[in-house]
Amino acid sequence: MIVARGLTKRYGSVTAVDDLSFTVQPGVVTGFLGPNGAGKSTTMRLMLGLDHGAGRTEFDGRGYGELAHPARTVGVMLDARAVHPGRTARAHLSMVAAGAGLPSGRVDRALDRVGLLEVANRRAGGFSLGMSQRLGLAAALLGDPGTLMLDEPANGLDPEGVRWLRDLLKAFAAEGRTVFVSSHQLNEMAVLADALVVIGQGRLVAAEATNAFVARNSRPEVLVRASDPGLLAHLLGQGGLRAMPSPDGALVVDTHDTDAVATIAMHAGIVLRELTVRHSSLEDAFFAATAGAAQFRGRA
Amino acid sequence: MLDAIRYEVVRLRSLRSTWVLFATGPVIQFLFALIWATHHDLPVQTRFDNAFAGLFLALAVLPALAVAVAAFGHEYRYRTIITTTLTLRTPSRILGAKAVVVAVFAAASGLALVAATLLANAVGGDGLPGGAVIGQAVVGAIVYTVLGSLVGLGVAAVTRNATVALVALIAFPTVIETLLALARVDPAVIPFASATRLITSGRWTSPLALLVLAATFLVASWLTLRRRDA
Numbered sequence: 002m003i004v005a006r007g008l009t010k011r012y013g014s015v016t017a018v019d020d021l022s023f024t025v026q027p028g029v030v031t032g033f034l035g036p037n038g039a040g041k042s043t044t045m046r047l048m049l050g051l052d053h054g055a056g057r058t059e060f061d062g063r064g065y066g067e068l069a070h071p072a073r074t075v076g077v078m079l080d081a082r083a084v085h086p087g088r089t090a091r092a093h094l095s096m097v098a099a100g101a102g103l104p105s106g107r108v109d110r111a112l113d114r115v116g117l118l119e120v121a122n123r124r125a126g127g128f129s130l131g132m133s134q135r136l137g138l139a140a141a142l143l144g145d146p147g148t149l150m151l152d153e154p155a156n157g158l159d160p161e162g163v164r165w166l167r168d169l170l171k172a173f174a175a176e177g178r179t180v181f182v183s184s185h186q187l188n189e190m191a192v193l194a195d196a197l198v199v200i201g202q203g204r205l206v207a208a209e210a211t212n213a214f215v216a217r218n219s220r221p222e223v224l225v226r227a228s229d230p231g232l233l234a235h236l237l238g239q240g241g242l243r244a245m246p247s248p249d250g251a252l253v254v255d256t257h258d259t260d261a262v263a264t265i266a267m268h269a270g271i272v273l274r275e276l277t278v279r280h281s282s283l284e285d286a287f288f289a290a291t292a293g294a295a296q297f298r299g300r301a
Numbered sequence: 302m303l304d305a306i307r308y309e310v311v312r313l314r315s316l317r318s319t320w321v322l323f324a325t326g327p328v329i330q331f332l333f334a335l336i337w338a339t340h341h342d343l344p345v346q347t348r349f350d351n352a353f354a355g356l357f358l359a360l361a362v363l364p365a366l367a368v369a370v371a372a373f374g375h376e377y378r379y380r381t382i383i384t385t386t387l388t389l390r391t392p393s394r395i396l397g398a399k400a401v402v403v404a405v406f407a408a409a410s411g412l413a414l415v416a417a418t419l420l421a422n423a424v425g426g427d428g429l430p431g432g433a434v435i436g437q438a439v440v441g442a443i444v445y446t447v448l449g450s451l452v453g454l455g456v457a458a459v460t461r462n463a464t465v466a467l468v469a470l471i472a473f474p475t476v477i478e479t480l481l482a483l484a485r486v487d488p489a490v491i492p493f494a495s496a497t498r499l500i501t502s503g504r505w506t507s508p509l510a511l512l513v514l515a516a517t518f519l520v521a522s523w524l525t526l527r528r529r530d531a
Contacts, residue, residue, distance in 0.1 A: 050531040071387065083379060085379045095315070097308075100388035
């Protein structure tokens with residue numbers, strides 16, 4: 002279990018992480034979401050003591066600096082490209098194993114697990130981003146830790162790699178271990194994460210189960226295709242239901258009560274061709290939850 | 302601490318550049334020494350000592366210093382300081398392990414410089430200096446290379462930039478120290494130039510200024526590692 006309390010990081014007058022507290026439970030995959038510049042990477046660095054700031058993070062009751070065998074307790078991948086380009090994959094892992102007091106036999110096992118054994122003697126400088134991600138994951142898995150902390154591990158992976166990573170992390174969590182993983186890929190996170198920690202502008206937006214987060218940040222909507230959408234919209238408005246026309250001629254009604262919509266249509270003799278409750282995706286919920294917290298947002 | 306040293310040993314030996322630079326220094330030294338070895342009009346000891354004279358030694362030692370600089374310079378250039386900090390964790394272990402491994406590497410480099418000089422004398426000259434002279438040169442070259450390398454390690458840790466650190470290590474013994482000498486500063490407090498004299502004169506106090514410089518930069522790098530984010 003990871004318990005973070007009061008994490009705060011300031012750069013001069015700018016507060017990058019503001020009194021952030023959350024708990025990451027074992028046995029589930031916990032996603033760490035936030036818009037660009039929200040402070041996800043800084044938070045992870047603070048948790049591991051790489052950045053100086055306020056607050057404390059405990060991994061199974063101990064701070065990272067107090068762990069007797071950190072590599073056996075917390076596997077970390079923060080920057081997959083942070084490898085000397087002249088060093089081979091095997092040498093990179095051998096170095097980490099030597100420093101962590103791990104037997105050298107684990108190096109090839111870790112490389113095999115991430116599918117890099119065949120290129121173990123190739124220099125990391127020639128690796129694609131996906132291969133670098135796999136090497137970073139191998140380093141994180143080297144000590145067979147009880148906790149994994151990964152920053153954007155799916156970046157650069159091909160679809161097969163993304164699926165492999167998903168299966169790996171889910172299997173890891175199913176063994177009762179703790180998995181904390183940040184990602185920008187909301188669709189992937191919707192499939193992967195059982196729980197979420199969402200931040201915006203360095204502040205906690207949500208820390209709850211993924212389903213609860215989506216439900217809490219969803220707007221109930223019913224999609225209606227009717228023989229006379231204009232009349233139906235007018236009648237729905239009279240009944241206190243806001244209906245917005247969509248470009249394809251359907252109406253989107255702010256409710257989840259399909260019976261109410263059907264009753265109004267029936268009384269007016271309007272034929273309905275479709276009446277569907279629309280479920281919000283994690284993406285919709287994320288944008289709704291972080292609407293005021295995005296630091297960088299472009300125009301389409 | 303032993304694991305930290307093992308980490309540093311693997312880090313150092315797993316790069317091809319380490320071995321290329323280790324071989325480059327003795328090659329440069331061999332060429333300088335060969336030029337002096339062919340001056341048959343000079344006594345054997347003078348030819349041997351001249352091969353270690355100021356600028357020659359500064360250039361021959363440069364590859365070893367580059368390895369020392371890279372010990373921290375590469376960490377920041379390739380952001381591997383994250384892995385190093387997560388694995389070794391405390392500034393004392395990180396700096397201590399690097400200092401020990403860099404010092405051992407530098408000692409071997411210093412020894413190789415003397416070996417290259419002897420080889421040049423054997424090839425181009427007509428005899429070798431006595432054992433005491435050689436012993437003095439071994440001690441002097443090792444002390445000079447080790448202290449110079451520790452200065453390089455410290456400068457790279459403080460500046461977090463291999464290029465800046467390397468330029469500083471080239472400019473200090475060549476340009477700055479020349480200007481200090483021209484300004485009639487006491488030679489005993491000119492670090493690199495003074496330390497060179499241990500090779501030829503046997504004055505045990507001559508590397509003191511370089512020792513102080515190395516200690517200052519190592520303390521500064523420890524403070525830098527403690528205070529700044531990794």
